[in-house]
Amino acid sequence: MSTLAITTTGLARERRWGAISLIAAAWLAFLFFLVLPLGVVLSEALKQGYASFFTAVLEPDAIAALKLTLLAVGISVPLNLVFGLAAAWCVSKYEFRGKSLLVTLIDLPFSVSPIVAGLIYVLLFGAQGFFGDWLAEHDIQIIFAVPGIVLATLFVTVPFVARELIPLMQQQGTQEEEAARLLGASGWQMFWHVTLPNIRWGLMYGVVLCTARALGEFGAVSVVSGHIRGFTNTLPLHVEILYNEYNHVAAFSVATLLLLMALVMLLVKQWVQEKKGMI
Amino acid sequence: MALRPSPVIPGFNLTLGYTLVYLSLIVLLPLAGMLVYASKLSWPEFYAIVSHDRVLAALKLSFGAALAAALLNGLVGTLLAWVLVRYRFPGRKIIDALIDLPFALPTAVAGIALTALYAPRGWVGQWANEIALKIAYTPLGIILALTFVTLPFVVRTVQPVLEDIPRELEEAASCLGANKFQVLRHVLIPALLPAWLTGFTLAFARAVGEYGSVIFIAGNMPGKTEILPLLIMVKLDQYDYLGATAIGVMMLAVSFVFLLLINLLQRRISRG
Numbered sequence: 001m002s003t004l005a006i007t008t009t010g011l012a013r014e015r016r017w018g019a020i021s022l023i024a025a026a027w028l029a030f031l032f033f034l035v036l037p038l039g040v041v042l043s044e045a046l047k048q049g050y051a052s053f054f055t056a057v058l059e060p061d062a063i064a065a066l067k068l069t070l071l072a073v074g075i076s077v078p079l080n081l082v083f084g085l086a087a088a089w090c091v092s093k094y095e096f097r098g099k100s101l102l103v104t105l106i107d108l109p110f111s112v113s114p115i116v117a118g119l120i121y122v123l124l125f126g127a128q129g130f131f132g133d134w135l136a137e138h139d140i141q142i143i144f145a146v147p148g149i150v151l152a153t154l155f156v157t158v159p160f161v162a163r164e165l166i167p168l169m170q171q172q173g174t175q176e177e178e179a180a181r182l183l184g185a186s187g188w189q190m191f192w193h194v195t196l197p198n199i200r201w202g203l204m205y206g207v208v209l210c211t212a213r214a215l216g217e218f219g220a221v222s223v224v225s226g227h228i229r230g231f232t233n234t235l236p237l238h239v240e241i242l243y244n245e246y247n248h249v250a251a252f253s254v255a256t257l258l259l260l261m262a263l264v265m266l267l268v269k270q271w272v273q274e275k276k277g278m279i
Numbered sequence: 280m281a282l283r284p285s286p287v288i289p290g291f292n293l294t295l296g297y298t299l300v301y302l303s304l305i306v307l308l309p310l311a312g313m314l315v316y317a318s319k320l321s322w323p324e325f326y327a328i329v330s331h332d333r334v335l336a337a338l339k340l341s342f343g344a345a346l347a348a349a350l351l352n353g354l355v356g357t358l359l360a361w362v363l364v365r366y367r368f369p370g371r372k373i374i375d376a377l378i379d380l381p382f383a384l385p386t387a388v389a390g391i392a393l394t395a396l397y398a399p400r401g402w403v404g405q406w407a408n409e410i411a412l413k414i415a416y417t418p419l420g421i422i423l424a425l426t427f428v429t430l431p432f433v434v435r436t437v438q439p440v441l442e443d444i445p446r447e448l449e450e451a452a453s454c455l456g457a458n459k460f461q462v463l464r465h466v467l468i469p470a471l472l473p474a475w476l477t478g479f480t481l482a483f484a485r486a487v488g489e490y491g492s493v494i495f496i497a498g499n500m501p502g503k504t505e506i507l508p509l510l511i512m513v514k515l516d517q518y519d520y521l522g523a524t525a526i527g528v529m530m531l532a533v534s535f536v537f538l539l540l541i542n543l544l545q546r547r548i549s550r551g
Contacts, residue, residue, distance in 0.1 A: 044395055112488065121309060190289075219490035255385075
C-alpha cells in the first residue's frame, strides 16, 4: 500500500514538473516571438518623448496616408462582405457540379504572393499593360493612383468573409430557411429574419479579419502605388518611406498608430469570438 | 446533414452568378492575364530568365527560408497549442488573445520592429553579437521574420483538434500499459498530424510570398539575401515587365507543385 502511494506521488510530481516546464517554455516563446517586437515598436517611437510621436502622427502626409488607408478599407471590406455572403450562400445551400473547385478558387488569393497580386494589375492597367493605351487615351489612371490601391487591397482580402461563412452555413443546413419559406416568408424576409441572425457573429469575425488585412496590406499596394507622398501613400507605405529616410522615430510613431489599430482589431475579434462561442 | 438541392430556397442563380462574376473580375481574369502576358516569351527566353543565377539564388532562399520558418512554427506552434489547451495557468488568456497579433499587425510594422530587435545594436542583436551570431541582414533574420508573420497558422489549426481529443483516450492507452512515447506515437500524433500539416502548409504558402516583413530585415543583397518577391519588384522598377512576369509565373508554378505534394501526403495520412 505504502509503495503504491509513493509511486503515485512520484508520478504526480513528475507530471507537475513536466507541466511547469512546458508552460515556462510557452511563456518564453510568447515573450520572445510576440512581446519583444511589440516592445521595440513602442520604445523606438517614444525614444524622443511624446511630442515627436504626435508630430509624426499628425503631420499632413501621415493624415493623408491614414485617409487613403481608410478609403481602401471602406471600399474593399463592404465589397468583399457582399461577395462573401453570396459565395457562402450558393456554396452552402445548394448542390452543384464544380462546387469544390469554386471553393478552391475562392481561397486562391491566399496562396498568391502579394507582389504577384500587384503585378497582375500592373500588367492589365499599367502603361505597358493590356489596357494601357486605351486608358491613356481616355485619361484614366489606375496604376500609381487610388483605383490601383483599392484593386490590390480587394484582391488580397477576397477570401476572408467567404471563408468564415462557408463552414458555418454548411453546418447550419437549410431547414430553418425552408421552414421560413413554407410559412410564407419572401426571400428577403427569410434572409433578414432567419439567416442573418444565425450567421451574424461569424460574419463579424470575417469582417474583422478582412479589415485587419486591408489596413495593413503592404506588398500588393506597394507594387501599384508609386509611392507619391500625400497622394498614393497608405499608412504602411508611409512607414516604409520614413524608415528608408532614416527618420526612425517618425517611422516607429506611425507604426505605433498601426499597432494600436491592430490591438483594437484583436480586442474586437476576441469579443466576437466569445459571442460566437455562446451561440 | 447531407445537402439537397433546395427548390424552396431562392437565390441560387443570383448568388452563384454574382460569385462567379466578382471572382472572375477581381481574381481569375487578372491572373489569367499574367499567363497570357508571359506567353509573349518563347520557352528559351523564359528559361533564360528563370535560370539566371540571381533568380535561382532567390528561389532557393525564398523556398528554403519558408520551409525552415514553417518547420520552426511546427515546433513552437505545437508547443503553444498544447500548453493553451491542456493547462490552466496565469496569463493563458493573454497569450491566447495575442497569438493572432501577427495576422492583425501590418507586415511593414513587423518588418521594422524585427529589424530594430535583431540589428547588431538591438535588444536581441547585441546579445547575439557577443557570441558572433549575426541575425539581421542574414538568412537567419529572414527565417525569424517569416516565423513571426506565420506564427498563428499552426497554433490555430492544431488547437481545435487537440481540444476535441478526449483525455480518456490517452488515459486508456496508459492504463493498458503504454508508456509516454507510445501514447505520443500511437494516440496523439496520428490524431494531430492532418491538422498540423494543414497549419504547416498554410504557413509555408504564406511565407513563400511574404514581402513586407522580410525586406527590412533581409538587407537585400543580390544572390545572398534577396527573396523572389523582391526580385519581381526590382524588375518592375526597371520596367522589365516580362522578366517580372516570368518570375511571377515560376513562383506560382513552384508553389502549386509544393502545395499539390503536401495535399497528396495529407490524403495518404488521413487514409492510412
